[in-house]
Amino acid sequence: MITMYDVAKAAGVSKSTVSNVFSQKRPISKEVRERVLDIAKQLNYKPNYMARSLAIKETGIIGLSLIGEKIKFSQFHLSFMNGVLNECYKQGYRLLVNTLSEEYKHQVSNVASDPVDGEIILAPSKNDSRIREKEANNIPLVVIGKPPEEFEDKLSYVDNNNSQAAAQVAEYLLEMGHENILFLNAPKIRTVSGEREKGYMEALEKIGMKHNQQTILYRSEKLTSIDFGFKTTVKMLTDNPRITAVVTDNDKVALGVYRAAKGMGLSIPNDLSVVAFSDGSMFSPELTPPLTCMRLNGEVLGSESTKLLLEQIKAEHKIMKRIIVPIELEERGSTARVENNT
Amino acid sequence: MITMYDVAKAAGVSKSTVSNVFSQKRPISKEVRERVLDIAKQLNYKPNYMARSLAIKETGIIGLSLIGEKIKFSQFHLSFMNGVLNECYKQGYRLLVNTLSEEYKHQVSNVASDPVDGEIILAPSKNDSRIREKEANNIPLVVIGKPPEEFEDKLSYVDNNNSQAAAQVAEYLLEMGHENILFLNAPKIRTVSGEREKGYMEALEKIGMKHNQQTILYRSEKLTSIDFGFKTTVKMLTDNPRITAVVTDNDKVALGVYRAAKGMGLSIPNDLSVVAFSDGSMFSPELTPPLTCMRLNGEVLGSESTKLLLEQIKAEHKIMKRIIVPIELEERGSTARVENNT
DNA sequence: CTGTTAGCGCCTTCAT
DNA sequence: ATGAAGGCGCTAACAG
Numbered sequence: 170m171i172t173m174y175d176v177a178k179a180a181g182v183s184k185s186t187v188s189n190v191f192s193q194k195r196p197i198s199k200e201v202r203e204r205v206l207d208i209a210k211q212l213n214y215k216p217n218y219m220a221r222s223l224a225i226k227e228t229g230i231i232g233l234s235l236i237g238e239k240i241k242f243s244q245f246h247l248s249f250m251n252g253v254l255n256e257c258y259k260q261g262y263r264l265l266v267n268t269l270s271e272e273y274k275h276q277v278s279n280v281a282s283d284p285v286d287g288e289i290i291l292a293p294s295k296n297d298s299r300i301r302e303k304e305a306n307n308i309p310l311v312v313i314g315k316p317p318e319e320f321e322d323k324l325s326y327v328d329n330n331n332s333q334a335a336a337q338v339a340e341y342l343l344e345m346g347h348e349n350i351l352f353l354n355a356p357k358i359r360t361v362s363g364e365r366e367k368g369y370m371e372a373l374e375k376i377g378m379k380h381n382q383q384t385i386l387y388r389s390e391k392l393t394s395i396d397f398g399f400k401t402t403v404k405m406l407t408d409n410p411r412i413t414a415v416v417t418d419n420d421k422v423a424l425g426v427y428r429a430a431k432g433m434g435l436s437i438p439n440d441l442s443v444v445a446f447s448d449g450s451m452f453s454p455e456l457t458p459p460l461t462c463m464r465l466n467g468e469v470l471g472s473e474s475t476k477l478l479l480e481q482i483k484a485e486h487k488i489m490k491r492i493i494v495p496i497e498l499e500e501r502g503s504t505a506r507v508e509n510n511t
Numbered sequence: 512m513i514t515m516y517d518v519a520k521a522a523g524v525s526k527s528t529v530s531n532v533f534s535q536k537r538p539i540s541k542e543v544r545e546r547v548l549d550i551a552k553q554l555n556y557k558p559n560y561m562a563r564s565l566a567i568k569e570t571g572i573i574g575l576s577l578i579g580e581k582i583k584f585s586q587f588h589l590s591f592m593n594g595v596l597n598e599c600y601k602q603g604y605r606l607l608v609n610t611l612s613e614e615y616k617h618q619v620s621n622v623a624s625d626p627v628d629g630e631i632i633l634a635p636s637k638n639d640s641r642i643r644e645k646e647a648n649n650i651p652l653v654v655i656g657k658p659p660e661e662f663e664d665k666l667s668y669v670d671n672n673n674s675q676a677a678a679q680v681a682e683y684l685l686e687m688g689h690e691n692i693l694f695l696n697a698p699k700i701r702t703v704s705g706e707r708e709k710g711y712m713e714a715l716e717k718i719g720m721k722h723n724q725q726t727i728l729y730r731s732e733k734l735t736s737i738d739f740g741f742k743t744t745v746k747m748l749t750d751n752p753r754i755t756a757v758v759t760d761n762d763k764v765a766l767g768v769y770r771a772a773k774g775m776g777l778s779i780p781n782d783l784s785v786v787a788f789s790d791g792s793m794f795s796p797e798l799t800p801p802l803t804c805m806r807l808n809g810e811v812l813g814s815e816s817t818k819l820l821l822e823q824i825k826a827e828h829k830i831m832k833r834i835i836v837p838i839e840l841e842e843r844g845s846t847a848r849v850e851n852n853t
Numbered sequence: 854c855t856g857t858t859a860g861c862g863c864c865t866t867c868a869t
Numbered sequence: 870a871t872g873a874a875g876g877c878g879c880t881a882a883c884a885g
Binding site: 524525526527528531537538539540543562565566567568 | 870871872873876877878879
């Protein structure tokens, strides 16, 4: 490997001169610079990224920590990453996708700091070791979604108006005459599930409805979204045929609901209305009619959180900001009024 | 920042002992190891990634070099990344998504090596500076798609059977009676466009058809895929109404074709058949009927290329392999026989 | 404007 | 099984 020293020697200058030619941190006479650059090219020299990072204590990389179903990206992740990358690109940062499992991380050999200047954490859980760890090491952090309570006043986050959105869904369905609604919520350990439940219940209580707790179910992380949607719907609709609407955590769960409805001979939206929290970008021939959704905007979440993180990385002192990205109801074909003649 | 030295001092041992506790490169007595680990936890110590990488000359990171439309990921990229990440995950590597523009890279300050052990390069162009550069620096490389000719015998790649697949499309359409076919190919600088053209033309010539060169068009990188599909279709079908089929580079181009057909009052597939090279995962209400496609398998491409790259990184000597992932025709609703009574 | 001297935090010989 | 010393390639602080 060819180093700065080789270039310096060949050009008849000192290492620091070569360093400064590349870093442009101090003025170098034109002739010297050109000579150095010329020799560097001849020798095919490139400054070593790691050595540089070690010296300046910056990596120019931000991390994105995802925990997906079997680490598979969904449409939402895709939009999100597009937002993140776009902003990284503008500001000259790179993105490290972090999907190393907790399990793997606990191997001693791998308990190392991450090569990043900051990190975006998606879908925090109630006792998230990722947050605890980064926070302890003073690594700039932006969380997507509501952080666990103990951290809520300590870090920046970008979130949707989940509570309010859930209330809106409830009001929307109630207004259309639905009284027995099945809510297939996110896994209980995700902070988002609590937010949604809160808004949802408040809306129901506001109109004096004694809502049966039983009809809010939380996905287990052991089940895939599709399975959860399918199995739960079959079971619940069999037990309680008066259910006329289902609200789901995401579009895959909704797909499971569609399949269940089809299997049970129920028509959407005539017999069953479906609404999903989703970025609305999933279309599949199976998803007919098109899914009414509370439309998350993955790309905006991605770009906003990245801006926030980079701002924090560059800032002198710690700053805290919260950004709420509103999600709105997008009515498509999967919801309808309840027929009076039931 | 707390370093190895601090831990060593607190534990009453030497730096190298601490180092070996973490790296497990040489045996350490149980008591010492536990004491060190204990103190490390108390002090919240984590080995520094950059320092470690500098010393051992490994990063544990692989790079993925993408050049998309405005750096936006498509469905294909998504599947591809899922394949890559899955393999990274299994083998304990991390993924760096590299979308820094050429333009940006040319700023002197940024002409630095990448912090990766190897790189996957997507969609090579005929004179790809990315390949040239990595190759010159002896960085393990896997290319997705056919590399430029000068490198074809020098590096590993994973490709689809593009030439053969294009021939199959041609035969398929000819067999259904189509004689005037519009081929909206990939940009000319992408090596894949040549591959496809080759197979396509051979198939046409085989049945003795003098095919008019004019009907193969290449997307300009200045146009978005959708615009290219739309504008070209409108123009070509206006000039030559006898065209009964369109083959497209990807599903977004196909979407443009659908829009054009709709605008011109043509029905798909009755008046116009459409086939796309696509991973078949794009569905949108606009894409009705479902698109017949030569189905790329992004996930397999991703995982195979990653396996190949990691194998190469770990290998003692340079190895070269080629992997061909077949793509097959998936007939859906957008293609039909030509009516005889034309 | 340029050179010299110390590190950055870890790993790696070579000792013991 | 453990220490001590030198080096990975670069930057930074101080000189001039």
